[in-house]
Structures are given as C-alpha cells and as structure tokens.
Amino acid sequence: MTFKTVTIHPEIDQANWERLLPASNVRVGPSPKMSDYRQGKRHLFIGPKRGQLFHLCASLDPRYICCSTHVVSHISNCPFECTYCFLQNYLTDTTLSVVADTRAIIEEIREKTSEQPWRLFRIGTWELGDSIGVNPLNEMAARLVMEFASLDNCILKLRTKSDQVTPLLDVDHGGRCVVSWTVNPQEVIKREEIGTAPLGKRIGAMEQVARAGYPIGLHFDPMIFFKGWQRAYEKLVEAIFNRINPKSVIWISIGSLRFNPEMKKKIENNYPNTKITSAELVLGDDNKLRYPRPLREGMYRFLLERLRDAGADECFTYLCMERPNVWQNVFGRAPRSIGHLDYLIANSVHNRFPQIAPAPPQKELYLSLEY
Amino acid sequence: MDQLPHPSKEISIVETEALDLNLGFSLKLRELGLWKTEHLFSSLETSGILEPILVAYEQDSSGPALLIDGFKRLMWARDRGISHLSAMDTSLSPRELLLFLLQKHGNELTSCALIALFLDFVAERGFDSHLILNEIMPALGLQGHAKLLEKYRRVATLPVKVLTLCHKKDFSLKRCINLTHQPRQLLERLIELEGKLSLSASLFQELCDAISDILKREGLSVEEFFQRKEIIEILEAGQDRATTTRLFRSYIRKLRNPLLTSYQRELQKIHKTYFSSAPFHVKWDETLENRRIEISSTVTDIEELRNLSKAISSEKTKKGVKELLSRF
Missing domain, CATH: 3.90.1530.10 (Conserved hypothetical protein from pyrococcus furiosus pfu- 392566-001, ParB domain)
Structure with a gap:
C-alpha cells in the first residue's frame, strides 16, 4: 500500500525519516486532519508526542474478565478495512497518524511501570491501528522493539493482520517483544478483513519471527459465526500449527464478534455485502452486541478442543471480554478477578519463557490490583 | 422572511x-x-x-x-x-418564487417526511442550493447544512406510501433515514400490510430491521420470504388486527432470534414445572448473559411471609433454581 500524501510535523527531524519514506509527496506541516474514515487511511502523518499515550486497554470493564493489558496509543487509524472495526465509528481525525518520538514514549512507559516493579506489564500498540501493517509503521515498531529491550518488567505486544515483519527480523529484541497475529479462516479474511494479508502469508510471517526468536501471540478474535464455521476454524488451527511450534506461542486469546449497537448501521452502510450484522446478537451490559452466550460458548469450546488436538494446550489460553460464567462453561474454571488473570498470564510467562520473567510473580500483589 | x-x-x-x-x-x-x-x-x-x-x-x-x-x-x-x-x-425572481412556495406550504410541513418532500421538491427544481440552505431551511427551523439537506433528500426517495406512514406517525428524521437503508421492496411489501397489522412507528421499524436481517442472513428475496407458509397462515387467518400483529411480530422475532427463542422456551418449561403455583415471581436475564435468578414477592401479613419463606426454602424451589441456573 502506498500513501497519497505523507506529512511530517515541523518539530520532527525529517532526516530520521527520509530513509523510510518515499521521496515524492512528502511535505512538512500539520496533520491534514482528514475526516473520511477510508480516505484517512491513505494519508500518513508523522507527529510529535502530545500528552499521555500509555494507559490500560480501554475495553477493560470490571464486570467482565479482561486481560488488563496496557496500551501505547501512538498509532491512530489503520491501513486495513475490517468490516467489524470500531474505528469506523470512533475517529474524528482519520489521518493515519503515528507519534515519531520513540524515546519520549519509552520514557513515559519507564516512569509509569517503575511504580510497580513487581508487575509484568504487557503493552500493546494496536489499540487504534495495526502495529506493523505498513511501512513505516513496521520500521517504527522495530525502533520500539530495540528500546523495549531495556525495560525489565515490560513486554511489547505488536499485533497485526499483515506480513510486514522484515524490519523486525534483524533487531536485537532481547526477548521482550511478542509479535501477535489476529487470525481467522481465509474465507473470513477475504470477506471481512479487507486489505489484510491472506492467512498463508500471515503464517509465513509467523515462521520468520519465530526463527528470529520472538515469542508469538495468537488472537482468534473476533471469531465469526457462519455456515461451515466449524470446518473453517478447524482448518485454521491445523494450518497454523502445521507450521508453528506451540512452544513458540506465548499466549492465545479467544473472543467473538462484538460491536456497539450504533455501529450496526455504520457497518451496513460502509460494507453493504457483509452479513455479520444480520447474525443473532444480544446486547451485553457493556453496551456491546455479541452472539448469544450459548453460541459463543459452543464456538469457544470447539476452538479450544481443536487447539488441544493440535498440541497447543500448553499455550496460555484466555477469553477476551467475557463473564466468569462463560469462562466456567468453556474452561471449567474462571479467574477470580481481572488481577487474578493478570497473575495467571504472568505466571505462565514465567514458567514457559523464564528469560522474559525470571522471577515468579507474587500472586497476592496481582490480586490486590484494583480496576 | x-x-x-x-x-x-x-x-x-x-x-x-x-x-x-x-x-x-x-x-x-x-x-x-x-x-x-x-x-x-x-x-x-x-x-x-x-x-x-x-x-x-x-x-x-x-x-x-x-x-x-x-x-x-x-x-x-x-x-x-x-x-x-x-x-x-x-x-x-427565483428567490421570490422560492419564498412564495415556502409561504404557501410552510404551515403544511408538519412532519419530517413532508419537510423532506418539500426540500427535495425545491432542490429538484433547480433552485439555488444557497437559497435553500440559507433561507428555506432556517425558516423551517433547520440548520442550513448541506449534509442535512442531503439526508432530507434521501428521505424523500422513500416510496410514497412509506412517506405517508412516516408523516401520519410523525417519524423522526433518524427513523426515516433508517428506513432509507432498507430494501425498497421490503418497505413496499410491509406497507401493504397496513390493513392487517397495527403498524406503529417503532413496530414498523422493528419489522423492517428484523426482516431485512433475516433476508440477508438467509439469502432470501422479499417475495420468497412472504411466501413462507407460516406467514401466509398468520396473515390470511382472518383474525383481528391486534391478534394478527401479535402473531406476526412474535413469528418474526422467533426467526430473527432462533437461539434465544428456543432457550426461552426451555426456561419457560422449567418455570412451569417448578414455579407455576409458587407464591413468588421468578425472573431471569432474557439475554442469557447474566447467571442470576431474581425471586420477588409481596406480603401483606406475617402468615404470608411464613408461607413465602417455606416455599422459597422448599426442595422443589431449590431444584427449580438449580435447573434454571444450569442453563446459564
């Protein structure tokens, strides 16, 4: 994908970016402040850091069991067009923007995470866009990866639907970066994840980063219900684990389609051919529409069994934004709280990837976390 | 003016x-x-x-x-x-003509549907859009924004009978706009049922949304959908409007939400087995999301309270609650 325009803020040292950007159509100035969701994706703005970028994932809701990941929201908008994406109803300035000042971002993270040195912070860069989906986002990510190597109690979580991993491969990541993929069957990718890398290319990219020593994260989220979904998800799991060793997978998350009710019309207008909004959906306490609970549980259980069949049961697997009763019905057990899940993830990382978390996590400290 | x-x-x-x-x-x-x-x-x-x-x-x-x-x-x-x-x-002059039209019809434009029709009418006749935005829309109590004019003009494209319903039921702009997203054939087919169904604004919207989702999900045409045996039976049974409306709505809901409907049926069955004669009400979350049962009652004397307490702590109640909770 190429950008129609690239704008660099005057405060940014252009020389730092010259190597990464196409020679033509680069200008210096403020953000073009696009308003159209689609058009904004074709215009890149590289800007300075303004305000705080590090915070808890905005989806966290104390009524649900959430993984309490942290995020750095230095990317805004995404080069891809997923029909279910909340960004189509969220951004006011739709220009694909990225904060250039990696050092300042790291300093903010260092300052905030040093307040809880006992805690393992998982920090994602995917809240408002794909972490590495397009050049120069992937080059920028590579810089973050290098800087993260110096943060003792943090893991950088890159998350993507692309195969743009080349800049990451020769970076000294110090084991402190997880490269994650959102995965779905190829038929879902084709229909609902427009412009993203096909499944085969995503798996190819996984192999590359695994060879480069990165732990891999897998996110079967959002699972989409459609006629023939079982066979499709079965094939998906087989396709991944035929080529990826479960030992290199640090965690797996599972979730299903969810969106705010006001998104329904937006999705139908933007993507008239998608059928995702016509599924049977119920409104949860968090004002999100989801498949009815029995259907979701059936989908999760099915996927979990396929993961077990594929030998991936050693990977820490969790549900995204679900209630304790759903956990109970799917896993036969449920974390007691958000802090408990945070602990369980940290403990699994300690046991399976001791180079990232050499010391065992202190359970009582995680349980005392308040959300 | x-x-x-x-x-x-x-x-x-x-x-x-x-x-x-x-x-x-x-x-x-x-x-x-x-x-x-x-x-x-x-x-x-x-x-x-x-x-x-x-x-x-x-x-x-x-x-x-x-x-x-x-x-x-x-x-x-x-x-x-x-x-x-x-x-x-x-x-x-064109401006005077436009103002004349407004003066003549302004008082008749009592609903969003008629305003839409009027604005589309004048725009269609080539009156300067600046005049429409800056003089006509403010005179109708609207903000003169091009996007708003566009929305009203979209409403004006609804089938005439639907516009008539929108006017009669005083549909809001938002509701009218929602209708513009529905398949035209569906709107026309549903409006034909006005004689058989009591179509309030919200019910019309609900039916449109639900049927349109069913059509998309099942890949059916409007005609194929209305040829379903069950629909023909409901519409041709010769019942009064209120009954036909209730049956039709309930059938559409069942089609739109098959899983929830079947779970509700199961939960109702458990309720009937264990609580049909209980001196308290038993409710559950109809979305099936929250695992909780709500038991409520009203007492007027101590004897009633004793009976209630006995009924609540009975083995039958415990079994019934256990059965209900097992579905969550």
Whole structure:
C-alpha cells in the first residue's frame, strides 16, 4: 500500500525519516486532519508526542474478565478495512497518524511501570491501528522493539493482520517483544478483513519471527459465526500449527464478534455485502452486541478442543471480554478477578519463557490490583 | 422572511391543458392523500372560480405559462372540462418564487417526511442550493447544512406510501433515514400490510430491521420470504388486527432470534414445572448473559411471609433454581 500524501510535523527531524519514506509527496506541516474514515487511511502523518499515550486497554470493564493489558496509543487509524472495526465509528481525525518520538514514549512507559516493579506489564500498540501493517509503521515498531529491550518488567505486544515483519527480523529484541497475529479462516479474511494479508502469508510471517526468536501471540478474535464455521476454524488451527511450534506461542486469546449497537448501521452502510450484522446478537451490559452466550460458548469450546488436538494446550489460553460464567462453561474454571488473570498470564510467562520473567510473580500483589 | 412583492400584474386567459405544473408541490401532497379539497370544491360548485390563478412566463414568453398558485382550482376546472381560465401574470425572481412556495406550504410541513418532500421538491427544481440552505431551511427551523439537506433528500426517495406512514406517525428524521437503508421492496411489501397489522412507528421499524436481517442472513428475496407458509397462515387467518400483529411480530422475532427463542422456551418449561403455583415471581436475564435468578414477592401479613419463606426454602424451589441456573 502506498500513501497519497505523507506529512511530517515541523518539530520532527525529517532526516530520521527520509530513509523510510518515499521521496515524492512528502511535505512538512500539520496533520491534514482528514475526516473520511477510508480516505484517512491513505494519508500518513508523522507527529510529535502530545500528552499521555500509555494507559490500560480501554475495553477493560470490571464486570467482565479482561486481560488488563496496557496500551501505547501512538498509532491512530489503520491501513486495513475490517468490516467489524470500531474505528469506523470512533475517529474524528482519520489521518493515519503515528507519534515519531520513540524515546519520549519509552520514557513515559519507564516512569509509569517503575511504580510497580513487581508487575509484568504487557503493552500493546494496536489499540487504534495495526502495529506493523505498513511501512513505516513496521520500521517504527522495530525502533520500539530495540528500546523495549531495556525495560525489565515490560513486554511489547505488536499485533497485526499483515506480513510486514522484515524490519523486525534483524533487531536485537532481547526477548521482550511478542509479535501477535489476529487470525481467522481465509474465507473470513477475504470477506471481512479487507486489505489484510491472506492467512498463508500471515503464517509465513509467523515462521520468520519465530526463527528470529520472538515469542508469538495468537488472537482468534473476533471469531465469526457462519455456515461451515466449524470446518473453517478447524482448518485454521491445523494450518497454523502445521507450521508453528506451540512452544513458540506465548499466549492465545479467544473472543467473538462484538460491536456497539450504533455501529450496526455504520457497518451496513460502509460494507453493504457483509452479513455479520444480520447474525443473532444480544446486547451485553457493556453496551456491546455479541452472539448469544450459548453460541459463543459452543464456538469457544470447539476452538479450544481443536487447539488441544493440535498440541497447543500448553499455550496460555484466555477469553477476551467475557463473564466468569462463560469462562466456567468453556474452561471449567474462571479467574477470580481481572488481577487474578493478570497473575495467571504472568505466571505462565514465567514458567514457559523464564528469560522474559525470571522471577515468579507474587500472586497476592496481582490480586490486590484494583480496576 | 422578506415580504413578498404583491403579484399584481396583467390578467390573461390561459389554456388549462397547456399550463406548466412544474411548481405543483400541492400535487405531491395529493399523491400522499393530503390534499383537502372538499371545502374548496363545494364553494367552487356554488360560486365558480372567482380568483384568477397565478402564472408566470419565461422571459421570452414563448413557453407555456408556469402555474404558481391555483392547482386545486385548475384540477377542479379540468375535471369539469373547462378549457380556459383567467390568470394573473407575475414576474417573480427565483428567490421570490422560492419564498412564495415556502409561504404557501410552510404551515403544511408538519412532519419530517413532508419537510423532506418539500426540500427535495425545491432542490429538484433547480433552485439555488444557497437559497435553500440559507433561507428555506432556517425558516423551517433547520440548520442550513448541506449534509442535512442531503439526508432530507434521501428521505424523500422513500416510496410514497412509506412517506405517508412516516408523516401520519410523525417519524423522526433518524427513523426515516433508517428506513432509507432498507430494501425498497421490503418497505413496499410491509406497507401493504397496513390493513392487517397495527403498524406503529417503532413496530414498523422493528419489522423492517428484523426482516431485512433475516433476508440477508438467509439469502432470501422479499417475495420468497412472504411466501413462507407460516406467514401466509398468520396473515390470511382472518383474525383481528391486534391478534394478527401479535402473531406476526412474535413469528418474526422467533426467526430473527432462533437461539434465544428456543432457550426461552426451555426456561419457560422449567418455570412451569417448578414455579407455576409458587407464591413468588421468578425472573431471569432474557439475554442469557447474566447467571442470576431474581425471586420477588409481596406480603401483606406475617402468615404470608411464613408461607413465602417455606416455599422459597422448599426442595422443589431449590431444584427449580438449580435447573434454571444450569442453563446459564
């Protein structure tokens, strides 16, 4: 994908970016402040850091069991067009923007995470866009990866639907970066994840980063219900684990389609051919529409069994934004709280990837976390 | 709004069949069944046409006269085979014409649907969009934004019968806009059921949304959907409107939410087995999301409280609650 325009803020040292950007159509100035969701994706703005970028994932809701990941929201908008994406109803300035000042971002993270040195912070860069989906986002990510190597109690979580991993491969990541993929069957990718890398290319990219020593994260989220979904998800799991060793997978998350009710019309207008909004959906306490609970549980259980069949049961697997009763019905057990899940993830990382978390996590400290 | 110049010009005789009716917003209202003519027509029957109709000519006067005011009189005259009428000529600028139209019809625009129809009507006739945005929309209590005008114009594309319903039920702009996203054929088919169903604004919207989702999900056409045996049975059973509406709505809900419906049926069965004669109410979360049962009752004396307490702690209640919770 190429950008129609690239704008660099005057405060940014252009020389730092010259190597990464196409020679033509680069200008210096403020953000073009696009308003159209689609058009904004074709215009890149590289800007300075303004305000705080590090915070808890905005989806966290104390009524649900959430993984309490942290995020750095230095990317805004995404080069891809997923029909279910909340960004189509969220951004006011739709220009694909990225904060250039990696050092300042790291300093903010260092300052905030040093307040809880006992805690393992998982920090994602995917809240408002794909972490590495397009050049120069992937080059920028590579810089973050290098800087993260110096943060003792943090893991950088890159998350993507692309195969743009080349800049990451020769970076000294110090084991402190997880490269994650959102995965779905190829038929879902084709229909609902427009412009993203096909499944085969995503798996190819996984192999590359695994060879480069990165732990891999897998996110079967959002699972989409459609006629023939079982066979499709079965094939998906087989396709991944035929080529990826479960030992290199640090965690797996599972979730299903969810969106705010006001998104329904937006999705139908933007993507008239998608059928995702016509599924049977119920409104949860968090004002999100989801498949009815029995259907979701059936989908999760099915996927979990396929993961077990594929030998991936050693990977820490969790549900995204679900209630304790759903956990109970799917896993036969449920974390007691958000802090408990945070602990369980940290403990699994300690046991399976001791180079990232050499010391065992202190359970009582995680349980005392308040959300 | 500025005071309009009085169109006091020459009187001429015009041919009723040769008039240009392009400015006939009244004719639009007639399509919606909103043309009240009884009073005027009975007065015309008694006294004939006393006031000349109002017309304007293009600058070179070569084209037909453009009828500006007197559409009802013209229709009355045509129906009676009157071939010529007295007309007062005028020469209004486009702005004055537009303001004249607004003055004439402003009070009739009592719903979003009619405002939409009017704005589309004037825009369609090539009136300057600046005039529409800056003079007409504010005069109608609207903000003169191009996007808002676009929305109203989209509403005006709804089928006439749907617009009539929108007007009669005073649908909001948001509701009208929602309807514009529905398949046109579905809107037309549903509106045909007005005689059999009591269609409130919210029910019409609910049915449209639900059926449109079912069509998309199942890959059906509107006609295929309405050919379903169950639908034909409900609509042709000859029941009263209220019953037909209830049955139709419940059937559509079942189709839209098959899983929830089947779970509810199961939960109702458990309720019937264990709690049909209980002195308390048992409720659960109908979305099936929250695993909790709500038990409530009212007592008026201590004896009732004793009985309630006994009933709540009975083995039957515990078994019933356990059964219900096992579905969550």
